[in-house]
Amino acid sequence: MSNMGIRDARRPGADQLLQDIADYVLNHRAESEEARRTAFYCLLDTLACGMMALEFPACARMLGPVTPGAEMINGARVPGTKYQLDPVMAAFNIGAMVRWLDFNDTWLAAEWGHPSDNLGGILAVADYLSLKNLSEGQDPLTVADVLTGMIQAHEIQGVLALKNSFNRVGLDHVLLVRIASTAVVTRMLGGDRDRIINAVSNAWIDGGALRTYRHAPNAGSRKSWAAGDATSRAVRLALISLTGEMGYPSALTAEHWGFQDVLFKGNEVIAERPFGSYVMENVLFKISFPAEFHAQTAVEAALSLHEQVKDRLDDIEKVTIETQEAGVRIIDKTGPLDNPADRDHCIQYMTAIPLILGRLTAGDYEDGIAADPRVDELRNKMEVTENRQFTIDYHDPDKRAIGNAVQVFFKDGSRTDKAVVEYPIGHRRRRGEGIPLLLDKFKNAVAAHFSDAQKDAILAACEVQSSLEAMPVNEFVQLWIKP
Numbered sequence: 001m002s003n004m005g006i007r008d009a010r011r012p013g014a015d016q017l018l019q020d021i022a023d024y025v026l027n028h029r030a031e032s033e034e035a036r037r038t039a040f041y042c043l044l045d046t047l048a049c050g051m052m053a054l055e056f057p058a059c060a061r062m063l064g065p066v067t068p069g070a071e072m073i074n075g076a077r078v079p080g081t082k083y084q085l086d087p088v089m090a091a092f093n094i095g096a097m098v099r100w101l102d103f104n105d106t107w108l109a110a111e112w113g114h115p116s117d118n119l120g121g122i123l124a125v126a127d128y129l130s131l132k133n134l135s136e137g138q139d140p141l142t143v144a145d146v147l148t149g150m151i152q153a154h155e156i157q158g159v160l161a162l163k164n165s166f167n168r169v170g171l172d173h174v175l176l177v178r179i180a181s182t183a184v185v186t187r188m189l190g191g192d193r194d195r196i197i198n199a200v201s202n203a204w205i206d207g208g209a210l211r212t213y214r215h216a217p218n219a220g221s222r223k224s225w226a227a228g229d230a231t232s233r234a235v236r237l238a239l240i241s242l243t244g245e246m247g248y249p250s251a252l253t254a255e256h257w258g259f260q261d262v263l264f265k266g267n268e269v270i271a272e273r274p275f276g277s278y279v280m281e282n283v284l285f286k287i288s289f290p291a292e293f294h295a296q297t298a299v300e301a302a303l304s305l306h307e308q309v310k311d312r313l314d315d316i317e318k319v320t321i322e323t324q325e326a327g328v329r330i331i332d333k334t335g336p337l338d339n340p341a342d343r344d345h346c347i348q349y350m351t352a353i354p355l356i357l358g359r360l361t362a363g364d365y366e367d368g369i370a371a372d373p374r375v376d377e378l379r380n381k382m383e384v385t386e387n388r389q390f391t392i393d394y395h396d397p398d399k400r401a402i403g404n405a406v407q408v409f410f411k412d413g414s415r416t417d418k419a420v421v422e423y424p425i426g427h428r429r430r431r432g433e434g435i436p437l438l439l440d441k442f443k444n445a446v447a448a449h450f451s452d453a454q455k456d457a458i459l460a461a462c463e464v465q466s467s468l469e470a471m472p473v474n475e476f477v478q479l480w481i482k483p
Contacts, residue, residue: 014197014249017271018204021156021179022196024275025187030151035277039147039154040465042105045285045438046116047079047480048445049104050097052362054080055448058340059100062225063093074131076124079480080449087121087128091181091235095120095228101362102224102344103290105283105426107154108326108394108402111161112293113173115283117227118153121181121235122146123477125188130474141188143476144469149184151280156180158279162272169265171208174230178203181234189238198247202237204259205251216333219342282400285426287437290362294327295350296426298404299360301419302351305408306358308416313356313374315410321351322387322405324394332384340365348379351406393422402427454479 030036053059063081065071066089076090077083083093095117098104105116123146130140157180166175182203186196209230213222241247252259252269260269289299298321309316323332333346343349343365352375353360363369390403403422409415425434442462447455458479462468468476 012250014201014247015252017252017269018197018200018249020271020275021183021200022193024156025152025183025196026193028152028155028275028277030148030277032151032277032281035151035280036147036469037465038280038283039150040468041285041435041438042116042150042154042280042283043119043143043147044442044462045287046098046104046119048442049099049101050094051080051445051449052103053097053100056100056362058221059097059224062096065089074128074135076128076131077477077481079123079477080482082482085124087124088232088235088239090124090128091121092225092228092232093120094123095177095231096225097228099227100224101290102292103286103362105285106293107158107161107279107283108293108400109158109161110163110165111167111173111176112326112330113157113161113176114227115154115157115180115279116150117174117177118157118181118184118231119146119150120228120231121185122149122153122188123473125185125235125238126473127477129188130472134474140472140474142469143471143473145188146473147469149188151277152275153180153184154279154283155275155277156183158283159271159273159275160269163270164264164267166208166264167211169263170210171263172211172214172226174226175208177227177230178206178234178237181231182237185235186238186241189242191238191242194247195241195244197249198245199237199241201247201249201251202240203234205248206233206237207259207263213341214330214345216335216342219345220339221341223341223345282428284400284402284424284428285434285438287426287434287441289350289360290344290365291350291360292331292345292347293424294324294402295331295347295404296424297402297421298323298327298347298351298406299354300421300424301404301406302354303358303360304419304421305406305416306354306356309355309408310358312410313378315412316378316381316408317411318409319351319355319378319382320405320407320409321347321382321384322403323347323384323390324403325386325391326394327404328384328386334379337370343370346379347384348382349375351382352378355406355408390422400427450482454483 078093157176186199331347393401405420407418
């Protein structure tokens with residue numbers, strides 16, 4: 001007879017990782033000038049992504065209260081809409097918006113992900129608390145508090161991604177959004193060390209979503225709202241913890257029943273470096289192309305070849321794409337692509353469009369563009385291989401390159417030069433080049449969604465970082481509400 005159920009019932013101390021996360025969010029002041037400046041740009045960029053997504057009906061219909069009419073007086077507002085919701089559902093709305101087009105920031109390591117997904121919970125809770133505080137005669141939070149929360153959430157998600165590959169055991173990276181958001185919003189809501197530990201333990205116990213919706217043959221639009229789901233769950237777990245509900249101290253390490261044994265094949269979940277502000281300082285922005293990040297430099301390389309190939313498409317014999325190991329594993333995809341979510345995770349599709357059309361926009365993943373027979377004809381001529389040096393540089397902590405190379409070969413034996421791009425324009429090494437384009441992306445997104453008067457008010461508020469940081473969150477969010 002198995003003795004699996006016979007265990008020492010004495011409750012252990014909290015897992016060290018749970019303690020480290022709690023101590024970090026309670027004590028780290030996020031004072032790095034570079035981190036705060038990057039967080040400022042990240043806030044603008046993330047909201048820009050949300051405004052752009054609202055133009056797509058598939059996103060807009062996901063938003064609003066969980067049931068029609070279930071809005072909340074003094075609840076959190078959803079930028080770009082008229083919705084005022086409980087903070088759990090507001091977090092879902094904001095998180096889904098900013099992730100929908102696969103255009104917000106990225107972190108690449110053993111695990112991949114998009115740390116600005118956490119803004120869903122952070123901004124929803126900040127607006128909710130600000131309105132609550134004002135109704136009780138207290139001071140609202142400021143945008144500075146939002147930036148601090150973003151730096152902390154980026155750091156937790158990104159540091160846990162450095163050595164822990166959840167994708168290799170089939171789990172989706174939004175697990176880390178839930179962990180990071182839970183810690184930060186529990187602290188924002190007033191949770192002490194014990195309650196933060198309790199909340200984060202419950203976040204680990206939730207396990208992880210399967211990556212099924214990111215990969216053939218099941219790639220689909222859940223990958224666009226999965227992060228909203230994760231950050232909203234974080235707010236729910238934080239609120240549960242604040243009622244005094246218990247936590248589970250060895251949620252990670254419990255023999256047989258803990259996260260590590262059940263879902264991580266017995267491996268230890270490791271924080272490779274102390275939590276600080278490393279991730280925000282090194283985060284990758286998606287500036288030019290709404291595309292899965294491992295293909296960003298492939299798109300840029302293909303775009304540089306457009307003029308050489310646009311009038312010779314029928315003469316192409318083959319196209320070679322050299323990428324990193326992760327790129328081969330995630331986005332090398334042949335066969336029919338059934339929906340936009342399928343297409344924006346296919347390196348062949350993302351390379352074909354700029355070769356043919358000289359661009360790659362969110363609209364280029366829609367059915368009308370995908371129906372152009374030239375797209376699949378060109379995809380069928382593509383060969384994707386790993387470039388070992390790209391893989392090495394990808395994992396180098398001093399480089400964190402995301403290299404791709406594209407070359408086109410013609411039937412007459414001629415060929416283009418090999419177009420090689422090692423660092424995307426959103427990389428830390430290209431900040432000087434990238435930030436003006438990021439600001440253009442922000443301004444264009446705001447202008448497309450709001451009236452001239454509302455656009456001007458938003459842009460004026462966001463012009464100077466120090467002034468924006470001092471602005472009450474409720475006033476900042478109000479600028480984004482549709483009349």
